[in-house]
Amino acid sequence: MATLVIAEHDNAALGAATLNAVTAAAELGADVDVLVAGSGCAAVAEAAAKVAGVTRVRVADSAEYANGLAESLATLIVGLAGDYSHIVAAATTYGKNVLPRVAALLDVMQISDIAEVVSADTFVRPIYAGNALARVQSSDATKVITVRTTKFAAADDSSGSAAVESVDAAGDAGLASFVGQQLSESDRPDLASAKVVISGGRGMQNGDNFAMLDEVAAKLGAAVGASRAAVDAGFVPNDYQVGQTGKVIAPELYIAVGISGAIQHLAGMKDSKVIVAINKDEEAPIFQVADYGLVADLFEAVPELSKALDG
Amino acid sequence: MKVLVAVKRVLDPQVKARVKADGSGVDLANAKMSMNPFCENAVEEALRLKEAGVASEIVAVSIGPAKSEETIRTALAMGADRGIHVVTDEAVEPLGVAKILAAVAGSEAPGLIITGKQAIDDDSNQTGQMLSALLGWSQATFASKLAIDGDSATVTREVDGGLESITVKLPAVVSADLRLNEPRYASLPNIMKAKKKPVDKTDPASLGVDVSPRLAVLEVSEPEARAAGVIVGSVAELVEKLKNEAQVI
Numbered sequence: 422m423a424t425l426v427i428a429e430h431d432n433a434a435l436g437a438a439t440l441n442a443v444t445a446a447a448e449l450g451a452d453v454d455v456l457v458a459g460s461g462c463a464a465v466a467e468a469a470a471k472v473a474g475v476t477r478v479r480v481a482d483s484a485e486y487a488n489g490l491a492e493s494l495a496t497l498i499v500g501l502a503g504d505y506s507h508i509v510a511a512a513t514t515y516g517k518n519v520l521p522r523v524a525a526l527l528d529v530m531q532i533s534d535i536a537e538v539v540s541a542d543t544f545v546r547p548i549y550a551g552n553a554l555a556r557v558q559s560s561d562a563t564k565v566i567t568v569r570t571t572k573f574a575a576a577d578d579s580s581g582s583a584a585v586e587s588v589d590a591a592g593d594a595g596l597a598s599f600v601g602q603q604l605s606e607s608d609r610p611d612l613a614s615a616k617v618v619i620s621g622g623r624g625m626q627n628g629d630n631f632a633m634l635d636e637v638a639a640k641l642g643a644a645v646g647a648s649r650a651a652v653d654a655g656f657v658p659n660d661y662q663v664g665q666t667g668k669v670i671a672p673e674l675y676i677a678v679g680i681s682g683a684i685q686h687l688a689g690m691k692d693s694k695v696i697v698a699i700n701k702d703e704e705a706p707i708f709q710v711a712d713y714g715l716v717a718d719l720f721e722a723v724p725e726l727s728k729a730l731d732g
Numbered sequence: 733m734k735v736l737v738a739v740k741r742v743l744d745p746q747v748k749a750r751v752k753a754d755g756s757g758v759d760l761a762n763a764k765m766s767m768n769p770f771c772e773n774a775v776e777e778a779l780r781l782k783e784a785g786v787a788s789e790i791v792a793v794s795i796g797p798a799k800s801e802e803t804i805r806t807a808l809a810m811g812a813d814r815g816i817h818v819v820t821d822e823a824v825e826p827l828g829v830a831k832i833l834a835a836v837a838g839s840e841a842p843g844l845i846i847t848g849k850q851a852i853d854d855d856s857n858q859t860g861q862m863l864s865a866l867l868g869w870s871q872a873t874f875a876s877k878l879a880i881d882g883d884s885a886t887v888t889r890e891v892d893g894g895l896e897s898i899t900v901k902l903p904a905v906v907s908a909d910l911r912l913n914e915p916r917y918a919s920l921p922n923i924m925k926a927k928k929k930p931v932d933k934t935d936p937a938s939l940g941v942d943v944s945p946r947l948a949v950l951e952v953s954e955p956e957a958r959a960a961g962v963i964v965g966s967v968a969e970l971v972e973k974l975k976n977e978a979q980v981i
Binding site: 548 | 745749770849859863889892893894896897898899901910949959966968978
């Protein structure tokens with residue numbers, strides 16, 4: 422039987438994380454269908470049809486799917502589940518919100534945040550903030566899976582030619598309604614997929630000082646992130662958070678500034694290719710995972726770094 | 733309105749997990765255990781609802797071995813009114829936990845259930861969503877703000893792009909994110925008082941729930957360690973190495 426990937430989108434564009442989920446789905450060895458559930462989401466369906474490895478795009482275009490509310494979405498997915506052995510989504514806040522609901526309605530145990538497909542029923546997933554890896558085998562009829570996007574390459578998004586067909590909407594569950602959203606606006610690349618990330622921690626002292634990181638980020642084409650401590654302190658919004666329960670990222674270069682390196686933070690960035698730590702405390706645990714450590718006052722080192730990048 | 737809060741006993745967040753030599757799991761023998769941090773946020777939010785006159789009673793539920801009672805006592809010391817301990821020595825998966833909590837909700841009839849968004853041991857992030865599905869209720873996950881208004885709740889959710897606000901009908905399941913509140917510490921007098929608060933004991937079979945695992949854990953291993961790095965002496969040296977050695981800028 423085939424695999425169904427739940428596309429993430431904003432009704433206008435296909436979310437990048439869906440491409441990673443398609444790659445994981447393709448590793449299961451069966452045909453890959455993509456479900457685009459939204460409202461006025463034809464452009465997303467067209468984009469999904471161009472993703473390499475996708476056989477068929479199924480589109481549920483109806484008002485109740487406009488904002489991805491889990492209750493109505495889960496009902497729709499469960500209605501389609503009979504055609505599939507696997508239901509897959511990226512382990513983003515979107516996927517993490519809806520897929521456990523689907524799993525419970527199907528009476529199956531979800532396999533969260535897989536890092537590797539061993540076979541069609543066996544997967545590797547990180548536990549304990551990535552300090553251990555569990556190889557788990559599912560005995561459930563339908564495998565409901567979320568995918569750690571940093572562990573699977575993005576599928577090509579231009580060479581596919583999947584068929585697009587519509588499916589009937591399954592109705593509004595009538596349990597929840599969307600009020601509004603405050604999304605962070607930034608000229609910087611997306612934190613989840615940026616090749617270079619510079620993050621600040623408690624050592625930044627306040628939100629205004631993040632301007633120093635913005636300056637370096639602009640020169641490196643980097644995204645700006647933060648530790649939980651910096652987010653909790655209100656220096657920057659929640660969507661900056663890198664860590665066990667924030668975003669898990671694996672850029673080519675990760676620069677940690679004024680971040681001590683708690684287990685929970687390391688869980689979100691230790692798969693980065695190159696890690697740089699700038700911290701005045703030479704005992705800080707962040708230095709244990711850093712390829713290059715600089716023991717220095719960040720208020721001197723960061724402006725100096727910015728200047729050095731001009732040269 | 734009665735509020736049910738689910739609390740889990742986990743390896744203390746400050747302790748680094750060690751994998752057992754035989755690859756059967758993580759070594760928890762003699763390790764410091766604590767209430768899952770997100771569950772602390774869940775308890776705190778329930779307490780604030782009670783202090784605001786919205787909640788009338790707070791019931792803390794935990795599932796696990798005898799020692800899980802300590803986690804319930806912590807919730808009681810923070811201010812919860814009574815506890816329910818579903819005793820089992822088996823490792824219960826989120827689906828089983830959700831079924832147990834649904835059974836408890838069936839007899840307790842709460843107007844709201846608050847869970848942590850994720851347990852920091854298995855990192856599954858499933859229980860709240862599964863519970864609301866089994867009950868046929870609405871869900872508001874990753875909550876950073878909760879406001880009850882009559883028979884509905886407006887919840888601000890932390891999503892990847894920023895914040896989202898939804899209104900859900902009550903009863904509902906809310907899963908707590910870290911910014912929902914700052915959990916209080918239990919005072920010594922309250923810790924003493926908590927010892928006298930009632931904790932009912934039951935078990936999965938009595939609740940009619942089969943908690944047989946669906947996922948077999950074949951092996952637990954340590955991730956590959958990163959090779960040791962170097963300490964550089966200056967910003968100039970750092971930039972030179974990033975350009976020429978690592979070739980990432």
